[in-house]
Amino acid sequence: MKKFGEIALGVVTSIGGFLEVGSIATSAQAGSEFGFQLGWAVLVGSVALMFLMEMSGRLSAVTTRTFADQLRERFGIRGFLLPLVAVLAVSFLVLSSEIGGVAIALQMATGVGFRVWALPIAFLGWLVLWRGTFGTVEKGAAMLGLVSIVFAIAAAALHPRWSSIAAGLVPSAPAHDRARYWYLALSILGASISPYLYFFYSSGAVEDKWTTEHLSVNRVTASLGNIFGGGLALMGVVVAALVFLPRGIRVERYEQLGMLLTPALHHPGFVFFLATLGITCFGTTLEITLSLAYVLAQGLGWTWSENLRPSRDSRFSTTYTITIFLAAIPILLGADVLKLTNVSMVLTAASLPLSVLPLIVLMNDREVMERHVNGIAGNVALVAIAIMSVVLFVVAVPLQIMGGG
Amino acid sequence: MRVVRLRGDLLVGRMVRDADGRKAGRIHEMTIEPAAPGSTEYVVREFRLSGDGWLEALAGRELASALARRSGRPNGRTVSWEDLDLSDPVRPKLRRTIAELDAARAVSPARSPRGDAARS
Amino acid sequence: MRIPHRSWSTLGAVVIALAGALVACSGATEPDKQLDSLRSWQASVRLATSAVHLGWTPRRYGRQLHDQGASVLEESRKAKLKDASAADSAAIRGAQRALEASLDSLAAAAGS
Amino acid sequence: MSSLDLVHDVLDMQLVDRAGEKMGRVDGITLELRDGEPPRVAELLVGGTVLADRLGGWMVALAQLFAHVTGAKPVVTRVPFAVVQEISSTITLDAQGGATSALRTERWLDRIICRIPGSSDKSGKEQK
Numbered sequence: 001m002k003k004f005g006e007i008a009l010g011v012v013t014s015i016g017g018f019l020e021v022g023s024i025a026t027s028a029q030a031g032s033e034f035g036f037q038l039g040w041a042v043l044v045g046s047v048a049l050m051f052l053m054e055m056s057g058r059l060s061a062v063t064t065r066t067f068a069d070q071l072r073e074r075f076g077i078r079g080f081l082l083p084l085v086a087v088l089a090v091s092f093l094v095l096s097s098e099i100g101g102v103a104i105a106l107q108m109a110t111g112v113g114f115r116v117w118a119l120p121i122a123f124l125g126w127l128v129l130w131r132g133t134f135g136t137v138e139k140g141a142a143m144l145g146l147v148s149i150v151f152a153i154a155a156a157a158l159h160p161r162w163s164s165i166a167a168g169l170v171p172s173a174p175a176h177d178r179a180r181y182w183y184l185a186l187s188i189l190g191a192s193i194s195p196y197l198y199f200f201y202s203s204g205a206v207e208d209k210w211t212t213e214h215l216s217v218n219r220v221t222a223s224l225g226n227i228f229g230g231g232l233a234l235m236g237v238v239v240a241a242l243v244f245l246p247r248g249i250r251v252e253r254y255e256q257l258g259m260l261l262t263p264a265l266h267h268p269g270f271v272f273f274l275a276t277l278g279i280t281c282f283g284t285t286l287e288i289t290l291s292l293a294y295v296l297a298q299g300l301g302w303t304w305s306e307n308l309r310p311s312r313d314s315r316f317s318t319t320y321t322i323t324i325f326l327a328a329i330p331i332l333l334g335a336d337v338l339k340l341t342n343v344s345m346v347l348t349a350a351s352l353p354l355s356v357l358p359l360i361v362l363m364n365d366r367e368v369m370e371r372h373v374n375g376i377a378g379n380v381a382l383v384a385i386a387i388m389s390v391v392l393f394v395v396a397v398p399l400q401i402m403g404g405g
Numbered sequence: 406m407r408v409v410r411l412r413g414d415l416l417v418g419r420m421v422r423d424a425d426g427r428k429a430g431r432i433h434e435m436t437i438e439p440a441a442p443g444s445t446e447y448v449v450r451e452f453r454l455s456g457d458g459w460l461e462a463l464a465g466r467e468l469a470s471a472l473a474r475r476s477g478r479p480n481g482r483t484v485s486w487e488d489l490d491l492s493d494p495v496r497p498k499l500r501r502t503i504a505e506l507d508a509a510r511a512v513s514p515a516r517s518p519r520g521d522a523a524r525s
Numbered sequence: 526m527r528i529p530h531r532s533w534s535t536l537g538a539v540v541i542a543l544a545g546a547l548v549a550c551s552g553a554t555e556p557d558k559q560l561d562s563l564r565s566w567q568a569s570v571r572l573a574t575s576a577v578h579l580g581w582t583p584r585r586y587g588r589q590l591h592d593q594g595a596s597v598l599e600e601s602r603k604a605k606l607k608d609a610s611a612a613d614s615a616a617i618r619g620a621q622r623a624l625e626a627s628l629d630s631l632a633a634a635a636g637s
Numbered sequence: 638m639s640s641l642d643l644v645h646d647v648l649d650m651q652l653v654d655r656a657g658e659k660m661g662r663v664d665g666i667t668l669e670l671r672d673g674e675p676p677r678v679a680e681l682l683v684g685g686t687v688l689a690d691r692l693g694g695w696m697v698a699l700a701q702l703f704a705h706v707t708g709a710k711p712v713v714t715r716v717p718f719a720v721v722q723e724i725s726s727t728i729t730l731d732a733q734g735g736a737t738s739a740l741r742t743e744r745w746l747d748r749i750i751c752r753i754p755g756s757s758d759k760s761g762k763e764q765k
Contacts, residue, residue, distance in 0.1 A: 057717070063726065064726075065651075065726065069651065072649050073649050073650055073651075074660065076417075076644070076648065076649050076691075077649060077664070077688055077691055077692060078691070078692065080649075107589070108586055108589065110585075111585035111586075111588070111740075130753075130755055130756070131755050159543045170628045247564050247568045247571075247572060248565060248568045249562055250562070250565040251560060251568050251574065252562060252565065252566075252597075253593050253597075255586075255589055255590050255593050256569050256590070256593075258582060258586055258590070259569070259572050259573060259576055259581075259582065259590075262576050262581040263581075265571075266579070266580075266582060267581050267582070269581065270576075270581055270582045270583075270586070294689060300650065300661065300662065301651050301659055301660070301661040301662035302659060302661070302743070303658060303743070304659075309756065310750055310756040310757075311747055311750050311751050311756045311757040312742075312754075313744050313748035314747045314749075315742060315743055315746060315749050317750060317756075318746050318749075318750065341628060359693055366643040395637065407669040407671075408670070408671050409669070410667055410668070410669055410670075410671055410679065411667070411668055411670060412665055412666070412682075412690065413643060413665075413666040413667065413668040413669075413676075413678070414644075414666045414682075414691055415665075415691060416668075417644055417648075433644065434640070434642050434643070434644050434645060435643040436640060436641070436642055436643070436646065437640070437641050437642075437643050437647075437678055438640045438641075439639070440640070440675075440677070443720045445717075445718075445721075446677060446678075446719070447641075447677070447678040447718060448675035448676060448677050448678065449643065449668065449675055449676040449677075449678065450640070450675060456701060465670055472641075472682070474740045480722045483689055486676060490668055490742060491676070
């Protein structure tokens with residue numbers, strides 16, 4: 001049990017990358033339109049997030065300060081401003097769509113419209129942050145998040161040919177709808193390596209008081225977390241490929257996803273899909289709300305910690321309180337969750353270079369990392385991710401127009 | 406003795422021109438030391454001007470100075486406080502020309518770019 | 526060409542705002558996209574109908590999906606078709622009728 | 638403490654008081670020019686408007702608008718450089734944070750937050 005506590009941070013962070021409202025929709029769309037062929041995007045996303053999490057965790061364990069601290073201190077307020085504005089704007093949109101994800105799960109379960117649920121969800125999320133410690137959020141979301149294993153169970157129940165799934169892990173060009181194919185690849189990658197994830201992971205490492213003794217725990221946490229998140233997202237693609245593709249169903253509205261697991265698992269399939277959607281989106285809501293408050297508090301030097309009573313770090317707790325209720329408003333006004341996730345996915349891809357490029361400098365700065373600077377593998381991976389993030393940035397808008405929703 | 410107060414952080418990034426008006430580089434660092442051994446009063450000994458190369462244009466000043474610092478190769482020149490006229494902080498000027506400065510610099514060995522700051 | 530840092534941040538903000546705006550107004554409807562959407566919805570409604578019959582999903586979920594399908598059908602009937610040939614229009618009308626039929630059987634199963 | 642780099646080691650660094658309470662970051666630095674003497678590092682500055690000056694242009698306008706809308710009069714906290722006790726990965730001040738204007742907003746919000754239940758009683762969260 002204590003071991004699970006250690007990797008909970010990795011599980012929660014990767015849930016935010018692979019099993020939140022955007023990723024569940026995109027995995028289903030990828031499977032329902034291109035079968036297993038887009039599996040490689042999930043694999044690349046998980047490997048990239050694994051490296052980014054390991055590095056931001058190592059940065060925090062070695063310096064006992066977070067990625068946002070280092071961004072402000074190493075690059076000054078100007079170097080910090082653009083990543084800050086980008087991360088706050090993009091994460092706020094994703095936060096709204098996460099609240100929308102929980103609301104839609106409740107709508108499908110109860111028949112009561114999703115707009116009604118927006119404020120109650122925000123209130124419940126606020127209550128958990130107000131009363132709970134970082135451990136509550138981290139371990140609670142990770143434990144509950146295990147329900148998403150239902151994707152793997154459904155995939156196994158459909159007896160897929162595992163060899164053709166493996167074939168899908170090798171990147172290949174599509175036979176039809178090229179723009180749509182690359183748009184979905186961009187969405188999968190954009191959702192999985194979103195900046196709020198490694199800002200959260202880095203803050204979590206400081207909240208959990210990691211030191212250089214935790215460097216191996218950090219590696220295990222980053223890899224197991226992503227094998228869990230990425231693996232289950234891949235299972236989502238597989239189930240959609242086996243259930244929707246043969247029937248010619250293309251996912252255009254979230255409600256269609258309610259049937260995703262029913263052919264394989266019947267009534268429990270419906271119940272567990274809603275439970276998964278609701279739980280993972282709620283966990284990601286807590287994660288992003290905290291991440292926004294962390295980046296702002298660390299950037300401006302406020303006292304911050306989810307382990308402190310709210311009155312001990314008033315500016316931090318006020319920030320997450322305002323953020324979560326503000327983010328519920330678009331859902332209250334009936335925003336289309338799928339459209340919201342599409343927009344936020346594209347903007348996430350567009351904001352990636354602003355946080356990945358500075359990481360290259362930080363992870364190789366001996367004054368910051370001492371002897372724990374990046375090795376060759378780390379640098380090769382980081383440069384590859386940086387190049388990919390610049391490419392995503394350039395193609396994000398055109399692809400959305402040609403291949404979008 | 407006239408005392409003028411100015412915002413040191415706003416000097417960062419300002420272009421310094423020499424006596425002939427030629428660009429000498431932008432201020433990107435100021436080395437400070439105790440006024441006298443053991444004193445708590447700190448004074449600015451040197452200003453470091455960054456080069457204006459492609460790296461800075463491409464990556465922006467912050468990334469360029471961070472990379473330069475990391476690679477240990479200061480990509481600019483060091484100017485002693487006596488040589489910098491800050492009467493107009495928006496347009497700092499050197500009291501001598503770049504040629505004279507570099508010649509003087511060649512004679513006296515440059516101080517190590519960074520003293521051994523008290524690093525925890 | 527030296528870009529002063531301040532304009533980098535405004536440039537960045539403009540690009541992000543532009544991306545948001547462009548994205549909102551994308552998605553014109555060509556005939557084949559219309560056809561795909563109608564057929565996909567017909568398949569979804571048929572799956573939902575059997576799911577409700579077999580007790581895999583509750584009836585209220587069936588009703589929700591029925592309403593979604595109905596709104597897609599209505600939008601499709603209202604939408605103006607960009608340069609659609611006679612054959613395309615006929616195919617689309619056929620798909621619309623098929624969707625309407627499966628919506629009726631879902632309504633019967635789920636009890637509107 | 639010996640020779641330091643003002644921008645790299647001081648500017649934007651985290652300020653911490655005697656008790657380890659965070660007091661914001663070094664948003665600005667005041668230098669004193671004296672004829673024939675090297676410029677003296679007079680004060681460290683903490684405050685939103687100080688930060689806005691460094692970003693210039695529309696950020697200054699934004700800061701003024703925010704101050705106007707919220708009616709909060711912007712305050713600049715001036716920390717004499719002599720109060721600095723140690724400079725390492727953070728800057729420790731020989732001061733009591735709560736007493737300075739750097740935590741003025743924090744104190745102002747405290748009064749509001751304490752009225753919300755669960756904000757200050759023991760709820761599994763540390764008292765620190």
